[in-house]
Amino acid sequence: MIDFRYHLVSIVAIFLALTVGIVLGTTMLQDPLLNTLQSETSRLREESEELRAEKDVAEQLSTGNDQLVDAYAEQMLADQLTGTRVVIVETPGVDEAMRDGLVNRVQQAGGTVPGRLVFAEEYGDPEQATFVDELVDQLAQGETAAQGGAYERAGMELARALIAPTEEEREETGEQPEEEAENGYDAAAVLAGFSEAGLLTVHGDPAGKSDIALVLAPAEPFTVPSSTDPPQDDVASPANTAYIALTRALRDAAEGAVLVGGATSVEPGGIISQARSEESRFATVDTAGTVAGDVVAALALAISTEGRSGNYGVGEGVDAFLPDPLPRPNESEENTTGTEPAAGEENAKDDGEERGR
Structure with a gap:
């Protein structure tokens, strides 16, 4: 035991x-x-x-x-943007230092900036889509408003208010810039309508005085609405769709536009990442905010005035770091030899004339 x-x-x-x-x-x-x-x-x-x-x-x-x-x-x-008027379009949350650097490069290339549009967060809020849609109907000024979704229609209305008609378009319609208000369309009134609705702020006088648009991505990707269940980091914000539609409309109106941003713009959910995945026809640059990136952005604007586009930078989906071939300088009225043009010879384009259009 x-x-x-x-x-x-x-x-x-x-x-x-x-x-x-x-x-x-x-x-x-x-x-x-x-x-x-x-x-x-x-x-x-x-x-x-x-x-x-x-x-x-x-x-x-x-x-x-x-x-x-x-x-x-x-x-x-030098002379890459001579005679080109560039409107700056800022999404909410743009880095001011990046914007200032880009404006300096545009001016260094000979371009001018008649004004800026700074959008409020409300514009890209999906809960405001119905309001945006109704606003477009109110601002159509007696004409049939564009068809499509709210942001496609708003983008086309804003693009029409910003981008000046080309010389060919004026010849076809017989319309002169100063006659636009008499003909029933007031570009400044359209921008004022969006501004009074609290959707954007207008700086300067870009209405009908722009040849091409430079759209700036936010410093950080737009947040995805909390209603996403379960939350997903790689889901793009509806605001991306709104501003991509706007950039697309600006591209169609001017036959060129450029969307630029920093490294965060090509992260999951970034606006440039989404634009590239959708194979948008406007140019993109993902290195803005750096010395080289700002120069590339100005070159991207220049090739856009030539009817070209591409994706430039270092992120996924790029074609190259910078455009290849590089754009041709836009000659001013004085020829490159410094001599007067021969009798009967056409002068080069005036500084104020649109380039590549």
Whole structure:
């Protein structure tokens, strides 16, 4: 018969065996284990130092590249946008430093900026779509409003109010710019209507005085409505659809438009990422906000005035870092030889004349 003393001895023997095993194990394995850990720590430290050195070199190269591009930007952009009027279209949350840098490059290329449209968050809010649709009907000014969804119609109405008709279009209709209001259409009134509705703010005087649009993506991707169940990080915001429709309409009206943004614009849910996935016909640049990226954006505007487009930068879906071939400089009235044109010879385009159209 097994009594209590037998159980007690057995339990003591088990714990004694465990104690002896732990002592022997730690004593025998201590040196190899410590040596392994020390070796791994040393290896990781060396890799970290190598990566830090590579990062420093990459930053120095990037700084040097920016300095090089900045030094030759004037020659690269000379006359690329001479005579071209560029309206700046800002989505909500645009980085102001990026905008200012882009405006400087447009002006450096010889272009002018008659004004800017700064959109409010309400414009891209899907709950405001019905309101936007009704507003377009009110602003149609007696004409049949464009067909399609709310944002397709709003985009076409805004594009019509911003983009000046080409010389060919004026010749076909016999319409002069100053006659537009008399003919029943007032571009400034359309922009004022959107502004009074709280959907955008107008800076400057871009109404009917723009040849092409530069649309700026937000610094961070638009948020997806919380109604998405379950939440998904790669689902694009409805605001993307609204501003892509606007950019598409601007492209159709001007035969060219450019959508630009920084690295976040090609992240999942980014507006440029979505535009590229939809194979939109307007140009895109995903490196805006950098010295080289702003120059590329100005070059993208220039090729757009030539009827070309493409996706430029470093993100997914790009054609190249910059347009290839590069755009042709837009000659001013003075010819390149510095001599007067021969009798009967046509002068080059006036600075105010639209380019490539």
